[in-house]
Amino acid sequence: MVDRQHRAAWDDWGTVDPFWAVLTHPDARHGRWDHDAFFATGVDMVATMLEHTGCWGRPGHRRTALDFGCGLGRITRALAPHFERTIGLDVASTMIDEARRLDAGPDASDAEFVVHDADDLRAFETGSIDFVSCLLVLQHLPTRAGIETYLREFVRVLAPSGVAAVQLPVHVPQAAPRTTLRQKLRLRTRAGRFFRALRVSPRLLYKWFGWQPEMRMQGIPYEETVAVIESAGGSVLDVSDESTDPGGVVSRVYFVVPPA
Numbered sequence: 426m427v428d429r430q431h432r433a434a435w436d437d438w439g440t441v442d443p444f445w446a447v448l449t450h451p452d453a454r455h456g457r458w459d460h461d462a463f464f465a466t467g468v469d470m471v472a473t474m475l476e477h478t479g480c481w482g483r484p485g486h487r488r489t490a491l492d493f494g495c496g497l498g499r500i501t502r503a504l505a506p507h508f509e510r511t512i513g514l515d516v517a518s519t520m521i522d523e524a525r526r527l528d529a530g531p532d533a534s535d536a537e538f539v540v541h542d543a544d545d546l547r548a549f550e551t552g553s554i555d556f557v558s559c560l561l562v563l564q565h566l567p568t569r570a571g572i573e574t575y576l577r578e579f580v581r582v583l584a585p586s587g588v589a590a591v592q593l594p595v596h597v598p599q600a601a602p603r604t605t606l607r608q609k610l611r612l613r614t615r616a617g618r619f620f621r622a623l624r625v626s627p628r629l630l631y632k633w634f635g636w637q638p639e640m641r642m643q644g645i646p647y648e649e650t651v652a653v654i655e656s657a658g659g660s661v662l663d664v665s666d667e668s669t670d671p672g673g674v675v676s677r678v679y680f681v682v683p684p685a
């Protein structure tokens with residue numbers, strides 16, 4: 426079963442500021458992401474990933490793509506024209522509702538958006554997916570064991586000529602130590618939690634009281650990530666250079682293939 430607190434936090438993000446929760450651009454809080462610019466980042470990313478994996482002739486088939494942790498469908502929608510079937514999975518039903526709402530009208534893609542209600546990919550057969558995309562997701566899982574499970578699951582579900590593009594931090598900076606009494610007491614966080622438990626609207630708490638749903642962040646060093654993938658029989662075909670976001674999180678994208 427999915428961790429309830431984790432799901433509740435992402436459901437709240439899907440309600441209060443879904444675009445910013447997906448891409449935390451400093452100027453785009455409180456719904457200020459331009460929607461076209463936001464989705465254009467997905468089109469660019471998918472073009473780059475497919476061009477890159479195409480150098481190895483992967484994916485060998487373009488039947489099914491899976492976008493794990495799809496959020497608003499930024500990557501899912503961009504994948505859809507390249508595959509017969511594209512599925513976006515997300516733990517937050519609010520994100521899935523928004524993804525469906527945004528992907529409507531004459532330009533709608535044929536992507537499927539599905540609420541993910543498990544802690545693995547048991548709904549998908551071994552060897553059934555040609556392309557897995559998982560960007561900006563694993564870092565937010567509540568446990569390292571959860572991250573490792575999904576790394577192994579990606580290897581399992583990949584078709585023999587498939588490939589997965591998996592982004593994961595190698596380093597997450599430690600939070601600055603709390604020095605003032607106010608920081609130590611974390612009054613805003615505690616008050617927010619209290620009022621949320623009383624079912625006060627998350628939108629109200631976010632907009633007027635500066636409360637934020639939890640957004641955990643963790644990474645796994647490069648060698649250890651590769652070891653997990655290899656323990657599942659997969660291998661890392663290639664890995665991107667390190668990229669550092671404005672918060673100091675250093676990430677890499679692993680291009681993963683199943684056993685030969």
Ligand SMILES: C[S@@+](CC[C@H](N)C(=O)[O-])C[C@H]1O[C@@H](n2cnc3c(N)ncnc32)[C@H](O)[C@@H]1O
Pocket residue numbers: 427435436446447448493494495496497498499500514515516517520541559560561562565566
């Ligand atoms: C920062 S957003 C990234 C969205 C998308 N991958 C993109 O790059 O546009 C992280 C997403 O992962 C989802 N997520 C977190 N934990 C998840 C889980 N265990 N299973 C599926 N989705 C999850 C969140 O709900 C959120 O929509």
